[in-house]
Amino acid sequence: MGIAETYSRGRRFAVDRPGAILLVLVAVLLFGDLLVGLATGRTAFSEVGSLLWDGLMRGLVIGLAGIGLSMTYSILNFANFAHGDYITAGAFSGWATTYLFAGLGRADIGSLLLVGAGGSVFGGALGIGITGTPFAVIAGLVVAGVFAIALSLAVDRVIFRPIRDQDGITLLITSIGVAFALRYMMQFVFGSDVRGTTAQPPSLSLYFVDGAIRINMHDLTLVVVAGGLMLGVHLLLQRTKLGKAMRAMADNEDLARVTGIPTERVVRSVWIIGGGLTGVAGYMFVLWKGTLGFNDGWLLLLLIFAAVILGGIGSIYGAIAGGLVIGLTASLSVLWIPSAFARAAAFVVMILILLVKPSGLFSGRATA
Amino acid sequence: MSVREDLADRMPGGDAGLIVAVLLVTYAAYVLVGVGLGYSLRGQLNTIAVLTFYIGVFAMLALALNLHWGYTGLFNIGIVGFMAVGVYVMALFTKPIYTPGGAAQVGGLGLPLIVGIVAGMAAAALLGLVVALPALRLRADYLAIVTIAMSEIVRFSFLSSDLQQFQMFGNRVGFGGGSGLILDFTDPLQALFQSVGLWGAYLGFVDAFKAIVPTNPKPVVDGLVYGLFLLLFVAAYYWLLKRTGESPFGRVLKAIREDEDVANSLGKDTNQFKIKSFMLGCALMGLAGIFWLMTQGAVTPNFFRPRVTFFVWIALIIGGAGSNTGSVLGGAVFAAVLYQGPRYFKNLVDTVLPAADAPSSFGPAIAPLISNLNPAPMFFYTVDSIRQLQLVVMGLVLIWLMHNRPEGMLGHRKETAAGIPLTAAHARAAATDGGTAKNAANDAADDAATAGGDSDE
Numbered sequence: 001m002g003i004a005e006t007y008s009r010g011r012r013f014a015v016d017r018p019g020a021i022l023l024v025l026v027a028v029l030l031f032g033d034l035l036v037g038l039a040t041g042r043t044a045f046s047e048v049g050s051l052l053w054d055g056l057m058r059g060l061v062i063g064l065a066g067i068g069l070s071m072t073y074s075i076l077n078f079a080n081f082a083h084g085d086y087i088t089a090g091a092f093s094g095w096a097t098t099y100l101f102a103g104l105g106r107a108d109i110g111s112l113l114l115v116g117a118g119g120s121v122f123g124g125a126l127g128i129g130i131t132g133t134p135f136a137v138i139a140g141l142v143v144a145g146v147f148a149i150a151l152s153l154a155v156d157r158v159i160f161r162p163i164r165d166q167d168g169i170t171l172l173i174t175s176i177g178v179a180f181a182l183r184y185m186m187q188f189v190f191g192s193d194v195r196g197t198t199a200q201p202p203s204l205s206l207y208f209v210d211g212a213i214r215i216n217m218h219d220l221t222l223v224v225v226a227g228g229l230m231l232g233v234h235l236l237l238q239r240t241k242l243g244k245a246m247r248a249m250a251d252n253e254d255l256a257r258v259t260g261i262p263t264e265r266v267v268r269s270v271w272i273i274g275g276g277l278t279g280v281a282g283y284m285f286v287l288w289k290g291t292l293g294f295n296d297g298w299l300l301l302l303l304i305f306a307a308v309i310l311g312g313i314g315s316i317y318g319a320i321a322g323g324l325v326i327g328l329t330a331s332l333s334v335l336w337i338p339s340a341f342a343r344a345a346a347f348v349v350m351i352l353i354l355l356v357k358p359s360g361l362f363s364g365r366a367t368a
Numbered sequence: 369m370s371v372r373e374d375l376a377d378r379m380p381g382g383d384a385g386l387i388v389a390v391l392l393v394t395y396a397a398y399v400l401v402g403v404g405l406g407y408s409l410r411g412q413l414n415t416i417a418v419l420t421f422y423i424g425v426f427a428m429l430a431l432a433l434n435l436h437w438g439y440t441g442l443f444n445i446g447i448v449g450f451m452a453v454g455v456y457v458m459a460l461f462t463k464p465i466y467t468p469g470g471a472a473q474v475g476g477l478g479l480p481l482i483v484g485i486v487a488g489m490a491a492a493a494l495l496g497l498v499v500a501l502p503a504l505r506l507r508a509d510y511l512a513i514v515t516i517a518m519s520e521i522v523r524f525s526f527l528s529s530d531l532q533q534f535q536m537f538g539n540r541v542g543f544g545g546g547s548g549l550i551l552d553f554t555d556p557l558q559a560l561f562q563s564v565g566l567w568g569a570y571l572g573f574v575d576a577f578k579a580i581v582p583t584n585p586k587p588v589v590d591g592l593v594y595g596l597f598l599l600l601f602v603a604a605y606y607w608l609l610k611r612t613g614e615s616p617f618g619r620v621l622k623a624i625r626e627d628e629d630v631a632n633s634l635g636k637d638t639n640q641f642k643i644k645s646f647m648l649g650c651a652l653m654g655l656a657g658i659f660w661l662m663t664q665g666a667v668t669p670n671f672f673r674p675r676v677t678f679f680v681w682i683a684l685i686i687g688g689a690g691s692n693t694g695s696v697l698g699g700a701v702f703a704a705v706l707y708q709g710p711r712y713f714k715n716l717v718d719t720v721l722p723a724a725d726a727p728s729s730f731g732p733a734i735a736p737l738i739s740n741l742n743p744a745p746m747f748f749y750t751v752d753s754i755r756q757l758q759l760v761v762m763g764l765v766l767i768w769l770m771h772n773r774p775e776g777m778l779g780h781r782k783e784t785a786a787g788i789p790l791t792a793a794h795a796r797a798a799a800t801d802g803g804t805a806k807n808a809a810n811d812a813a814d815d816a817a818t819a820g821g822d823s824d825e
Binding site for chain 2: 180
């Protein structure tokens with residue numbers, strides 16, 4: 001009987017969800033191809049390991065930035081397209097601070113505050129890095145978070161709050177306007193060139209079967225900072241009343257207000273938590289990849305959206321898990337397809353998930 | 369609101385009159401400024417040609433977007449992807465066959481221009497189908513994210529070196545990768561006039577134009593004629609969408625926009641309608657993209673950044689989603705004020721202060737302002753970076769519009785769902801035209817039925 005029941009359940013699943021079955025088949029095929037490649041020596045273990053590590057780093061950045069987006073998405077009910085430019089704004093404010101601390105006395109203050117706009121100062125020449133200038137990096141990290149909080153609160157107060165009761169599409173269009181205004185204002189001030197920001201960080205090589213995986217100090221910094229903040233948010237939302245209030249608001253705002261939850265204060269907390277994490281994510285993203293341009297946040301934004309939808313809107317664990325999946329997809333996809341399509345592969349994964357499970361992997365679990 | 373409706377009602381010629389009036393005012397403003405600064409006639413004509421070009425393309429794109437968003441409620445922010453596919457497929461079909469030693473790195477299939485245009489539109493519509501199939505079942509904001517992701521996938525694909533060149537039917541073809549694609553087919557205007565046997569007459573007309581512009585009048589005339597050609601296509605788009613909107617098909621689309629569940633419960637397969645509407649709009653966007661880039665000589669993937677999508681959205685929102693007249697007006701106002709306006713302003717400053725040397729970055733621009741209150745470098749830097757700042761202005765305009773006038777200039781007008789005129793005034797006019805007794809009787813009945821509702825007009 002047990003077997004028959006399992007069989008009929010499996011059959012029902014196959015009939016109801018042909019897309020899911022197909023998706024699993026494709027995944028199994030790709031994984032099998034990878035195993036064959038590893039066994040025959042076509043693909044090196046160390047290459048796969050390096051890509052895995054790279055994808056993990058990318059995923060941590062996306063996940064960290066995605067928490068804020070996911071929270072505002074579920075509580076304010078709109079997709080905030082300005083989120084990517086909060087990332088860039090946080091990164092620029094943080095890096096201006098880092099440059100200032102690391103290069104004070106060695107270059108003029110204006111060039112340092114403009115993060116070396118027009119090639120006036122180079123981060124590599126200042127020896128910026130977590131080991132070289134730890135104090136400057138930590139100060140920059142803090143400023144990036146604080147600045148992004150201030151920016152998101154100010155934008156919310158002036159732009160989003162007056163139209164809070166409108167539908168999600170109105171807010172979405174408005175946020176696109178905010179995004180463009182912010183992005184090109186930053187281009188106006190900081191210039192359009194992509195600048196190198198860090199000196200080569202010290203790295204260690206881990207030997208893995210047939211080669212080495214290089215892990216540098218900035219990777220480790222990213223792991224520590226992102227891991228710590230994710231844990232902190234988890235505790236904050238699980239152990240405090242704020243988390244419960246946020247869940248209530250995501251569920252039904254009117255009911256939450258009737259129950260006596262100060263909804264505006266919760267919204268402000270959401271922007272503070274989300275904005276802070278976003279700014280820090282922007283700073284860490286630049287520290288990790290070593291370059292900074294005014295388009296960075298925007299280019300990351302679509303991957304963050306992919307992660308948030310993949311994980312299920314409103315769930316911070318979903319955002320983190322989705323970020324890791326998207327990061328790993330973008331990195332590992334080069335094993336099968338040309339690297340120019342790596343980003344496209346991440347989007348395709350998102351679209352496939354929308355097809356198979358539109359509510360996301362962690363669906364039905366609003367905020368925490 | 370009533371003031372604006374009165375404006376449209378009082379305008380002779382109704383909606384078309386309003387559009388013509390706005391266009392005339394725009395041109396007059398541009399010409400007057402040019403005259404004030406002593407521009408040459410050639411410069412003036414060129415300004416008009418460029419302005420007409422942008423009014424044409426933005427009006428076409430806004431109309432196509434109006435079919436998606438204004439009629440059907442589909443939130444498409446991947447417009448630029450459909451434009452890109454239209455242009456690239458058109459180029460693939462119509463570029464001459466590759467010959468070694470030519471300027472172009474890759475060739476095409478060497479087919480006539482019209483074949484390429486149809487193929488480009490078909491490709492854009494097909495891409496629309498591929499996007500629509502998964503996304504239409506989902507919420508509007510998911511469609512938004514899927515479409516914008518699609519437009520970036522398209523851009524990355526054309527940027528990639530894997531599609532730079534490949535073999536097709538034994539010809540060396542391709543999309544040129546990041547360095548772009550030379551559009552070395554016959555000049556579209558030439559092809560158009562040759563196909564109707566008027567190329568000789570056109571060249572004669574260009575020669576006659578020497579009376580106004582003595583040296584090399586052809587580029588000027590070409591620009592003006594192409595602009596006029598685009599305006600004709602705006603009219604065609606307008607007509608097509610008006611007909612679509614008033615047809616039974618269009619009525620279902622509007623029903624979907626208002627409440628999809630109701631349309632569904634009335635037995636309409638709303639997914640079918642949405643997909644058809646989406647594909648039609650995508651084809652029109654592909655065609656608009658072709659018209660935009662066909663005469664530019666070359667195309668690079670990075671032209672198709674999401675900001676172009678954002679331009680079209682602003683044009684539509686200025687005009688008012690849901691109204692075709694509003695879409696055209698929005699396209700014209702956007703092109704004249706927000707898109708060409710700042711660039712024209714920069715030209716003016718360059719003409720008035722030709723020797724000014726702008727600082728290369730923000731630092732040298734702001735330093736004199738802080739140290740000895742000298743605003744000149746900042747001003748020149750601002751004027752020099754007007755192309756970035758105009759995007760800031762557009763963003764602020766969009767925010768302002770969403771706060772204060774989300775319905776735009778003419779948006780969400782109540783369009784009657786009936787194919788025949790219902791109001792008393794129109795009915796009487798129809799009666800004088802029509803004249804049969806049966807019509808008159810119907811009109812009288814209509815008058816009686818609508819008398820109460822119309823008494824306040």
